[in-house]
Amino acid sequence: MEVIDSYGMMEPRYYLAWATDEAIRARGANGGFVTALLVSALETQFIDLALVVKKKSVYEGVPVLTNDPEQVKESAGSLHGVPWNLAKLLLECAPDKRVGVPTKPCDARGIIELAKRRQIALDNVFLIGLNCGGTVHPLRMRELAAELYGLDPDTVQKEEITAGKLILRYEGEGGATQEKGLKIDELEQEGRGRRDACKSCTTKLPVMADLACGNWGVPKGEQKTFVEVLTDKGAAILENALNKGAITVEDATEQSIAVRAKIERAMQALAARWKDELDVLTDNSPSERLAFYTEQLQRCIHCGACKAVCPVCACDEDAKCLDLHDEQDAYAISLYNLLRILHLMDSCIHCGQCEEVCPVDIPLTLIQRRFSERMQAHLDYEPGMDVTETPPYQETKLRWSADAKTSESEGA
Amino acid sequence: MRTITTNCPGCCIACGLYLLEFSTPELPAGELKLSLAHRKLAPMNEGKLCKFGMHLPAFYAREPLPTLVDGQETTQDEAIREAKARLERLKPDEIAFVAIPSAVTNEELLSFVSGATACGSTNRCFGFEQFLNAIPEDARSALTNGLPFFEIEAASKIVLFLLDPYVHYPLLARRILKARQRGAQVIDIAFAHNRRGIANETVLIDPLDPGSIQKLRDTVANSLIISEVTPYTSLVVISLVLRLAAETASQLFLLKPFANSTGALLLDSSGAEQRRDLFEILDRIENGSIKGLYLLETDLSAVVFHAAAVKQTLSQLDVLIEQNAFRTPQSELAHVTLQSEPFYRKRGTILTIEGRLLELGGESTNGLRILEQLGSNRAFAEVHAEVKHALGLGTAEPTEFEIVAPRVEAVVNVAPLPHREPEKPEALGDEHYVLWYKTNPFFWAGIRDKGFVELSPTALQALGLFVGDALIVGDAAEKTGFKVAAVPEKLIVSEDPLVVHEHVPWRELRESGTVRKVIVKRA
Amino acid sequence: MVDADWEPKILAFCCNWCSYAGADAAGLERRQIPATVRVIRVMCSGRIDPAFVLMGFLEGADAVLVTGCHIGDCHYVDANYKTRNRYEFLKVLVKELGLDPERLQLRWISASEGPIFADMVREVTEKVKKLGPSPFRSVWKS
């Protein structure tokens, strides 16, 4: 059975768009476009459910899977201190439900990988992509507020990233709102700021989603969302909102488009530098690598969290890594850890979720990245981008056709 | 979908997490699914959970306890009336009240205490009473003192005493590793090397000769000693640890296995004469001097892990009242059962080992209401205010980011500490091994997680074992598997609550602590 | 460094229809196959889950050989394509892990190629002797 996306790709179209409803627009991160789009899609029953992230505080947002437009309205705005990956939550939802979900690139890529593994019917999921400059771990955000901004973290009411600065709005003396901004670059030079995975994430635009929304390219001071329409599916949900009068749309200027592209390139270059800087194994010999992997992975307590949260892993409790692993084995590295590395070599999207939940702080994302990047380069394959591509590990034919001959002659 | 902010009841760290409840409209009508998500904002664990925490959705999917009187289904009000009437038929000192504080709120505990006090019972037990009796007043703060984990990370010298953090309190391990990264010296005083790597220095001691730690004064000097107390900690070991800390000017930090251990220890300030050790209560049930037992959110056969013997003892009771969210092996013996809500649905607070007063994310106060209906019928707010008063807290509601529990830096006078000259360790016969229980959250929940014991390569040869073989440890009725590990020749380590003894007097069982001399055979 | 008496232990997975028959033939013809090899017969190289290979290494094998029918000759049509695909993954994994890539080999050997099997084992034995024992060999496994 082939999964064929009935909605095709299309020539990209670029817009500036915003919520017609002023309240939504005011509450939205930029133009409130995403919220207005989802609200109208729910109201017209274009979708059955929306999966959004609702703010509890600057440091906490909880996922909300709902058919209630009011809940979606309350969830407008972007939370940079809330590193959820939403992909796996979709698995809890009956597969015939049509769901709209705002997705950072790593959410979208996870969803696409799960769709490749027949866990999600992508035809029913509307990926409202969000550009992503990265997220900060919520506790690191609190520490930042206290230690570098000199604030009582609990007084911070709003956080925002603009022009390379992390701005915190807080309740100052006498209850008046005040703000303070620090340059993210400078925070990060001191080892603070975004999660390591985000610092080294080169996928800044959700080009694999149905729409790509963000503020890059929006002229300064304008409350609008820059929207790139990437698929017919994206066009359909956008048209639905337009017909309802929920959003207002104008064509993006050449200049807007160019500015966005320029920022994307700059961010990618920065990410590439971080990737090198954070790779502590760059100069190590094979035996040093083996010692590092053994020493790190021997701490594993086999809680299973890294597997449970991985947005590209589609296995349940019968998974091979769990099943073949036996705690009675006295191996230097457990079969669980090695099998996970192996099985994700083609598919890891370096989202950082595994490392973040590891109770014994094993640098799992770095470890997996070392293996995956080599494999993915060898395969010339980028996971999470195109649902029609089969994960190479499951394929019969070799992807690396150029290499195929060498492999065969090796076997002669 | 509902997102419930909650905490793990698996140990005193009380890790934060979300439980996600899925139902309509995302699932077909009638379907309900509970799953878990990591709550990264939680200061005690940054969202990370151990294997037990990851297991919580299954833990909460156990069979609920129905409300019954003599096996017949009835209303809660009727069951409460019956419970009251039956307890009133007994003399006060014939009734015991036991609450192991893992899935119990402070409010429930306080209510339980006032109920027991009102009834005049002197047999109240939260699991740590043996130490209250044996340790002099001025040293007792060592039992209740907590320590925020950021202070562990900042320590310069840490001594782990018979504590494998990866196993006993998994979310503690990373804090010690952080301290090491920051340059701390970490010394592991243990029966075996830690195979996951924790310390820069390991000092092995003989499990049959814990007194030998008295020779380690120089090693320990001026450190932060981290160890644990559990219902099974032997008095010899705890007094050795107290002594060592006092004599080396070290700070002592004792972890405890139950989520609300600190709350329970601090809330009940009444004297030792009102309270009784768990194992003594069991002995008194056996000899008939205790005839009634009220079990609050407590699976005794898990905590006292000798399930068959517990059942035999409890079957002698005239009145057994069980209040629990879930069925336990004792339920079939209970005369009155009262269904409460699972921990994640409870409204109320717990006090963690770090000293955080956590407000649980649930909304139900049914468990508290049952207790109050038996007693003084107060509203939640009133009991809650009393809890804060009892803990010496103001009226403000502290957040999870504050450390509020009182910490007493007492100067321990070692003189009155129980002290036993270390006996000469007895020689082990060829067939004898020393079994060490490495307790952990699964252990206290009565769950066999591993299904094997660890033994040395030498023992493997001596016992003639091959891959796939099984062992009989002590008088165990069941076989168990094994894993070869770098442990001393004669040590066998079990992370499972493996029953290796026939029923012995309960107090004797407790005194043997977590170390048992056993005969091990190939099955 | 390496103990002179030390003999490597090499684990060979052989397909029932070809390489196992080949190995068998080599034995029957009394060609010297070094005693270093332990053969595990599988019905097809496609049955060799990479987990088996990893287990071999973790159990302390000094080298693991994956063998099967020549491409096009698999009794189960295209299963050895999968073998080859997975081998590519294992190759990258073994190398990055820090094991010498020579410790993992994929060879296609037909039923009539007994001598080739024997030669291969000899060749790998020599290579591994130079490399020394697998770093995964632990104290209580000799």
Ligand SMILES: Cc1cc2nc3c(=O)[nH]c(=O)nc-3n(C[C@H](O)[C@H](O)[C@H](O)COP(=O)(O)OP(=O)(O)OC[C@H]3O[C@@H](n4cnc5c(N)ncnc54)[C@H](O)[C@@H]3O)c2cc1C
């Ligand atoms: C972590 C993060 C980083 C971003 N970085 C950039 C950037 O560098 N450059 C750029 O151009 N754009 C970035 N964006 C996108 C931008 O902030 C807006 O989300 C986008 O422009 C849409 O604006 P809007 O007003 O139309 O959305 P809104 O109407 O405000 O709707 C936003 C939606 O995003 C959901 N959401 C909020 N926080 C999260 C989260 N942490 N994870 C998943 N979903 C969430 C909300 O539930 C809401 O439904 C980022 C977004 C996020 C969440």
Ligand code: SF4
């Ligand atoms: S991994 Fe990439 S896409 Fe995901 S949150 Fe971080 S920066 Fe954004």
Ligand code: SF4
């Ligand atoms: S392995 Fe880790 S980094 Fe890679 S996709 Fe899975 S969770 Fe993300």
Ligand code: SF4
């Ligand atoms: S999250 Fe960490 S401890 Fe848990 S299974 Fe994964 S590697 Fe092991």
Ligand code: SF4
């Ligand atoms: S058992 Fe303890 S360490 Fe494990 S998740 Fe629960 S509270 Fe955390």
Ligand code: FES
């Ligand atoms: S039958 Fe030999 S490789 Fe498939």
